[in-house]
Amino acid sequence: MESPTPSPTSSHQSPLARRVRRWPDQLFFAIILAFAILVVAVAFAIVGILAYNSQQSFRVFGWQFFISSNWSPNGQVFGALPFIVGTLLTSAIALLIAVPLSLGTAIFITTQAPRILRTPLGTAVELLAAVPSVIYGFWGVYVVHPFMRATVEPVLHEYLGFTGLFGPPGGSGDVLTASVILAVMIVPTISAVSRDTMAAVPAAQTEAALSLGATDWETTRVATIPFARSGIIGGIILGLGRAIGETMAVTMTIGNVDRVPDSLLGPGQTIASLIANELLSNTGPLQISAILECGLVLLLISLMVNVVARLLVWRATRGVGGRVV
Amino acid sequence: MESVKLRADHLTAFYGGKPAIQDISLEFPDRKVTAIIGPSGCGKSTLIRCLNRLHETAPRTRVEGKVLLDDEDIYQLDPVRVRRRIGMVFQKPNPFVTMSIYDNVSAAMRFNGRHTREELDHAVVHSLQQSALWEEVKDRVDAPATSLSGGQQQRLCIARALAADPEVLLMDEPCSALDPIATAKIEELVGRLKTDYTVVIVTHNMQQAARVADYTAFLYLGKLIEFGPTEDLFERPKEKLTESYITGRFG
């Protein structure tokens, strides 16, 4: 096999010397190729094993599985709808809360804050991302949940109960609390990507706006944000990807009830929290298979969302110093 | 004597601690074209960016001295107001890439609140006519600004700047990225603009200065060497340095 860039000195060597020199390169190539293939193999293995384990459940329940809200281990009947709804609901509410906060943070840090403050503020927001999920969950159980139950939720139920969304608060955890914690966790993701894409907007565009007599906000609104738009959206989708897969913080605060939530102030369950809760304490292979089938669904949604997000982000920053989020 | 529209008074500007221009005092006569020439690195861009307070938007910059617009120091006024009255056209055309031609030209008006569609239409047409672009784009004003050629984009930027109704128009080497035909169109444009606006044009091309400018200032290493009516400066330069530059001995 040829190495991609031929050595310019090779023509001066004897054939034996050339052959002797080649084998370490070949061995090296073989090793790194093996590991590279291993990485790709892991990806296929994840999908493969989850799919393999889902077979039993799929054979028994078929496509109905995804629209049935009946999950009863006792009767050995399983339907994934409660968890699909739970996952989408918590992620949607989390985004609703996190997007304005993240954009506001990004705007403040890139345009409004005095230059010296920019790095420390940015670092502080990034530290939010370094906190492990289980610690957010613990804090959620200990601080946020009691606060929500005591202060926020009664108010919501009282004044907005008529919408049907805010029933009486109940359960050991609820959808709203879990969503709030999720929002806190995805703010650094969305904010960091937004900041990067906004910083990548060429000065020529912002100076054009400034030279027309635009205020800082007008410049941001007219020149920066439209230019950075696809990257910002990519960041939001990346945040969504993170939200749908979050396990610990959610399982500790959502109440763990396997029903489609009837109120935002009542308990629910996401696919991730289902797996954490019931994979081990289960009623047999059928339930395991059903749980892993839900896992497969989560995997596929997660993969799709992440691919879309990264395409958008890559395009917006043109591959310049992409960050690992 | 000509009335003075804009005046720099002992202006010094720093880039990261080092002065890019030093103690420059210069008058820009009303409704005339003043050119600023000099070899690269002489501070002409810095000077012009101080005239609309754009220099200070870059990190680690500082400005000392005054710039007087009709006897008001712009450094004591709100920069947003200043930049509305003193517009700028840049070296590389920089239309807003996500906007159409129409939206680009009407941008300044749209910042400033509500206007009826007729008011905007009228302003857009007028500005595009002033910058000699109207005939070429009149049937595609909603096309993206990026669909225009380089020369057209620069005229678009001029129209955009004019639509803000400034009193002074600053032009930082507006033709250096353009071909000779586009350059000629813009030079012609400058000649017509001076009936309504005071124009300051930075150029590295002496012949261009000789063609379009009524007055010329020569800068070297951050200092103002000489200033006067263009003809006087080119034919009877008072400073040796000026003469060397004009006769092509450096820069």
Place this chain on the structure above:
Amino acid sequence: MAGDAGRGGSSRVKFDRFARRKLVNRIITVLAGLAVIAALYPLVDLVYTALVQGGGVLFQLTFLTARNPTPCSVVSCATVGIGPTIEGSAILVGLASLISVPVGVLAAIFASEYRTRGIGRVVSFTADVLSGVPSILMGAFVYGYLVLEYPNLVESVISGSLALAAIMIPIITRTTEEALRTVPDATREAAIALGIAKWKMSLRIVLISALPGVVTGVLLAVMRAAGEAAPLILLTGFSTNWYTRPDLPVGSLPVLIYTYALQPYSNWHAVAWGATLFLLIAILVVNVLSRYTIQRMVTKMSGGS
């Protein structure tokens, strides 16, 4: 005439609009500032809670060294220690690193140095995609595999380490690849022109010059793995014993926090907060240290080269 007011035009109209624009600008600044405060408040609250609740427990020295009774009794956690738990975490993360660092770095070398081949880009893309896979699914996948092939290993150090390695590999691959990409091609060309073998060039020259970035990436992955509870709940489980054999379960800080947090007794919570504080401090220290020492490495290397 173009413009909203013309030069000599209605100055009152101009003033009203100008004042309004400045006001809007000011309001946005305030709102954005509030957003920053709202975003950062949870971090402050969390750290404060951990300090208040866990500080007392953490600063008893025995906490770190003693073995906790199995489990902490309802009444007393007097002799509780998270020593075995810290050891367990260290072993799990250490073993996972042993697996993931070579795999990740070498795969990244492949993706970066042989980028022109199609498979290089496939590897890069795959690592990108894998880094978005929820960690619980990494646990589920290892579980799914082991339950079939080696059921007695499901609840062991090995299973947990495998899942953690699966989480770490994409992170290391991506960060290493990015770090390698910042090494200018001129460096590689110079090495080839000197007749240095490609493998030596990749390892000794390119990798070394990208080392700060690579180390940062590895530390990032280590910190991530140290905080992961989800896959470990499914696999390694929890134990309060010191480590004995790789096929037995072992304790880990994140799982301890999860388990004790859900107990109804406040002294258990105190232990969990102590562990939380410990983990937070460790992560914070590594985070700050890595920024600081990487900077030093970078300046030392650019000064020397």
